[in-house]
Amino acid sequence: MAAVAANRTELLQIADAVARDKSIDKMVVLHAMEEAMQRAAKARYGSENEIRVEIDSKTGETHVSRYLHVVEQVENDKTEISLADAQSRNPSAMVGDIIAETLPPVDFSRIAAQAAKQVIVQKVRDAERERQHEEYKDRIGEIVHGIVKRVEFGSVVVDLGKAEGVVRRDEMIPRETFRTGDRIRAYIYDVRRETRGPQIFLSRSHPQFMVRLFAQEVPEIYDGIIEIRAVARDPGSRAKIAVISKDSSIDPVGACVGMRGVRVQAVVQELQGERIDIIPWSADPATFIVNALAPAEVTKVVLDEDTRRVEVVVPDEQLSLAIGRRGQNVRLASQLTSWQIDILTEAEESERRQKEFAERSALFMEALDVDEMVAQLLASEGFADIEDVAYVPLPELAAVEGFDEETAEELQTRAIEYLEARNKELDDKRRALGVEDPVLEVEGITPAMAVALGEHDIKTLEDLAGCANDELLGYYEQGKDKERIKVEGALEGFDLTPDEANAIIMKARVAAGWIEQWPEPSEAASEADEEAEA
Numbered sequence: 001m002a003a004v005a006a007n008r009t010e011l012l013q014i015a016d017a018v019a020r021d022k023s024i025d026k027m028v029v030l031h032a033m034e035e036a037m038q039r040a041a042k043a044r045y046g047s048e049n050e051i052r053v054e055i056d057s058k059t060g061e062t063h064v065s066r067y068l069h070v071v072e073q074v075e076n077d078k079t080e081i082s083l084a085d086a087q088s089r090n091p092s093a094m095v096g097d098i099i100a101e102t103l104p105p106v107d108f109s110r111i112a113a114q115a116a117k118q119v120i121v122q123k124v125r126d127a128e129r130e131r132q133h134e135e136y137k138d139r140i141g142e143i144v145h146g147i148v149k150r151v152e153f154g155s156v157v158v159d160l161g162k163a164e165g166v167v168r169r170d171e172m173i174p175r176e177t178f179r180t181g182d183r184i185r186a187y188i189y190d191v192r193r194e195t196r197g198p199q200i201f202l203s204r205s206h207p208q209f210m211v212r213l214f215a216q217e218v219p220e221i222y223d224g225i226i227e228i229r230a231v232a233r234d235p236g237s238r239a240k241i242a243v244i245s246k247d248s249s250i251d252p253v254g255a256c257v258g259m260r261g262v263r264v265q266a267v268v269q270e271l272q273g274e275r276i277d278i279i280p281w282s283a284d285p286a287t288f289i290v291n292a293l294a295p296a297e298v299t300k301v302v303l304d305e306d307t308r309r310v311e312v313v314v315p316d317e318q319l320s321l322a323i324g325r326r327g328q329n330v331r332l333a334s335q336l337t338s339w340q341i342d343i344l345t346e347a348e349e350s351e352r353r354q355k356e357f358a359e360r361s362a363l364f365m366e367a368l369d370v371d372e373m374v375a376q377l378l379a380s381e382g383f384a385d386i387e388d389v390a391y392v393p394l395p396e397l398a399a400v401e402g403f404d405e406e407t408a409e410e411l412q413t414r415a416i417e418y419l420e421a422r423n424k425e426l427d428d429k430r431r432a433l434g435v436e437d438p439v440l441e442v443e444g445i446t447p448a449m450a451v452a453l454g455e456h457d458i459k460t461l462e463d464l465a466g467c468a469n470d471e472l473l474g475y476y477e478q479g480k481d482k483e484r485i486k487v488e489g490a491l492e493g494f495d496l497t498p499d500e501a502n503a504i505i506m507k508a509r510v511a512a513g514w515i516e517q518w519p520e521p522s523e524a525a526s527e528a529d530e531e532a533e534a
Contacts, residue, residue, distance in 0.1 A: 037055075146158035147181060148183075173236040187204070188201070189208070217267055230242040234331075235271075330343055357376075363386070449491055471489060
């Protein structure tokens, strides 16, 4: 092997050349050579010997030494030397010292040279991999340029110069093809250290790829004057980005579009013609959602902040535009805003409101034994159920037009009597089903819920404590023909959120003695905030 058999000057030249070629430290190469020579020397003098090889980084001179430990009584003459023998060589030697005994240079046989070559190659490869990982792990989030090296099973291997990256098939833009030798731009989204070397994962479908492209094309984004707050992509088809300007004199949408659309067109071309909607970001959820549904017009927005669902009403002729082809527009708007969006036409909303009004009026007429006019007055004032009438402050009920205090008191009395009778009926049914009293005592469980639990064979505190969220809320499972089959949850009809269902289960576990008292989510969050501040 040339690196091993070379003279001093050639040894340093070879180390320099390898270090430059692999972009690693020259000392790493020299240490690899030292280890290779050390292994060869051990094969020559015996592996039980403690042999060290040092190469002078300035002169290239090689020193081969055997280390001997100074001891009182020699047990292994390969690694130890008696104090008397040590002092004959060095009068100041003491027990515990190490004597270095110089050995003649090693003549490499063909097999030894091959083994040394493998050691050096492996050490250099490990150093190169470590260098690549250290370099690229800090570049996650950047766009890199490269040349397609090969295409394997739809994935593209990219030559980045001193490293290789891979764009997996699912990270490509649909219908996009590359051939060996093509130039490619991609986004580094992950770098992992693996046995075969660092894996640099690239993407062209990642939302942040679009963000970085805009930062390259729009100086205001690069300078931080304009910020991209949210991105939603259907790669290769359509995307939405929400932008906001920190300078009120700069229009964020106009800056991203550019003169005659030159800036946005540069991004569109890189993304294979992907259509991009640029919308102004707003801190007000309703305004942001209306902007996100552009180009459709919105006439009404109703937010439910607890479930993060929003009901959007659009004119009848705008329905298909708001939903988009295959639901693309509303899906991207939902991803962009992080709200679940339900689209209704004005006709559908009007019909639903009339139906709800009629149902509430009928409920009040039956439960409170009042005529249609009084029932409609309650429904039109926003009373949704009997509980609203029973527990609303009396002055608020008396303030309804046409009501006085006496009428309000009578309505509340009838509402409370109705609820008591209904609860007694539910409680009798609950007992008949065998649902134990401790279940009803769990905070959040109503008499109606207790009946529903009993109908699903959840009758004891332990039964409830052993439930999972899906058992209460329902779930889907795959049938024989791969169709999705809905499995009904015990409390599916009570509009519980996953957090509320989980809270009921956890409180049941506390009551059953399975776990200690646990903090409410809000309390846990505040405790975490306090710890972070501390």
